Amino acid sequence: MKIAIASGKGGTGKTTLSTNLASYLAEKDKVVLIDLDVEEPNSGLFINGEMAYKEDKFKMIPExxxxxxxxxxxxxxxxxxxxxxxxxxxxxxxxxxxxxxxxxxxxxxxxxxPMIPREMGKLKHYQNGNLSFVESRLNIGEEKAVPLISQTIEYVDEHFSDDIIKLYDAPPGTSCPVIEATKGVDFVILVTEPTPFGLHDLKIVVDTMKKLKKRYGIVINRFGIGNDDVLKYCHEEKIPILAKIPNNRRIAELYSCGELIYKKIPGVKQQLKDIEDYIMEIKNKGTG
Amino acid sequence: MKIAFTAKGTEWDSLIDPRFGRTEFIVIYDDEKNELFHDDNRDIESVAHGAGPQTAQKLFELTPDVLVTGNGPGGNAARVFEQSDIKIYVGANEMTVQEAFDAYKKGELKEF
Incomplete structure (x- = not known):
């Protein structure tokens, strides 16, 4: 099952959720976490593992x-x-x-x-117990993220069965890289924050997911700041809220040290379990 | 000699468009004929990528000797200009075409 973790606004907590959810799920079962934010991948800062594989990625250009x-x-x-x-x-x-x-x-x-290959970035695959982590990094100066995102997804599909949970840490925004990272998934988790800016960009990404005919749910991060407008919007639009991660200075401190939060912040594990339950229900019922 | 300006309008008192690739108009002054003419570049707004090379190509076909602009061309457009003899002068931000022309004549603009 493929799940993308996306957001309209940047900095809402995609990587925090991706890395914590992946590690939490890997306590029981095999999980693949894929960092598709190839222009600035950072999930790797939170994941320790042995490098299992590394390759240069090329795109074809005319000469x-x-x-x-x-x-x-x-x-x-x-x-x-x-x-x-x-x-x-x-x-x-x-x-x-x-x-x-x-x-x-x-x-x-x-x-x-004639079309000739040109190196555009590097893919790396790390292994840590049940958790496989794949990230790609675009070379400095390259403008197109889409070819590297699509080749990274291909790599993952060739090496891991769809029975395993695959979590795609998507880039922010709603432009081509986000479409590429979400178009093939079964479910999209949209991470937002309860602020006017968070809501504004959430609406744009919800419209995008509707166009792509995706199933999606929302995780509100930094819950407690801002106002209730995100809650009202989700209620009116009948969008499921999978979890609310509280605003907590300690979370920011752990994040800044490259540490996972769910083992140290009370309540976060329960939020991850709620997300897991939701995902498993969809997985068991199929995507229809 | 033909001098091209990136501009937000088509007249001497139009403001310089500081952007190269996404300039709204290219205004050209031909000092031998004492004529001011222009090329409408506003279609570029709908182009997502590659505005620089496209505008550079257009400019190339208009065969000016000099380009007067604001911020200067980006990397891709600059590669196109390497193939040409067009001299580029930058820093005409916030001037009118007339003021930019005068500044160029007085040697007050920086060569790119």
Whole structure:
């Protein structure tokens, strides 16, 4: 079963929830935690483990071979992302803008744009008892997170059965990387905070999940600050609230030291259990 | 000589658009013909990625000798300019096209 932990607003507690939930579930059963926030992965700060595997990840980009080019201009016409540009007698490629769609390469009448691999980041796989942790990290300067996110999900699907709980720590926001990280999952946990800013971005991510036809529930973090508007919104929209993690300075202190909170903060374990119960009910009933 | 400006309008008293890739207009002054003309670049608003190279390509085709702009082109657009002889002057933020032209003539703008 695949579960994404997402949020509209950044800094609401996706990583706190992902790492604690993964470790808590791993006390009983096999779990895979995957950090898909490849532009700034940080789940690894909370997970200790032996590195089991590491590989460079590549994306395919076109390379211009000048000799047989007729400068017909088809390549730049078919590129939706302005990654291929013709300047008088030059074809320029912008690898960071390329979406690896192959259009320029395949439609080139003289085949002078072969696709070649370019390193975009690194995947690492750690193992700690029942808990497997996979993270990918985009190279500095790379603009596209989506290809690395999709290759990371592929890696996990090739190495772990869908019977295991897979937790995707998603990037914040609602743009392409979030769509990529959530489109294939069975359930999405949306982490929010009970503030006007939290609610504003929560509404955007709820609309996104509705469009993707996802099942989702909400975890309110830092419960106790702000106001009741998030609670009212969830009530009106009939969105299940899976857990409320209290606002507590000690949680921030533990987080800043790279420590998990559920063993040390009373009540958090029960909140994680509530989430587990909800997930297990969906798992046992199927996703319909 | 043709001098291009990134601008928020089409006239001498229009403000310079400090952005290169997402500039609303490219205004060009041809000092031999004493003509001011412009290219409407506002379609760029709907482009999610690659605004810099696209605007740079457009500018390339307008064949100016000089570009006067605000913040200066980003990395991708700068790569396009490496292929051209266009001289780029930056720092015309908050000026009108006229003021930016005068500042360029007096040598007050920084070459990119």
């Amino acid at each position: 211009w071979e000048q000799d047989d080019c007729t400068l017909c201009g088809i390549c730049q016409e078919v590129c939706n992302f302005h990654a291929v540009i013709q300047l008088s007698t030059q074809i320029m490629i912008f690898p960071e803008l390329c979406h690896s769609c192959y259009a320029c390469s395949e439609l080139c009448p003289t085949s002078v744009l």
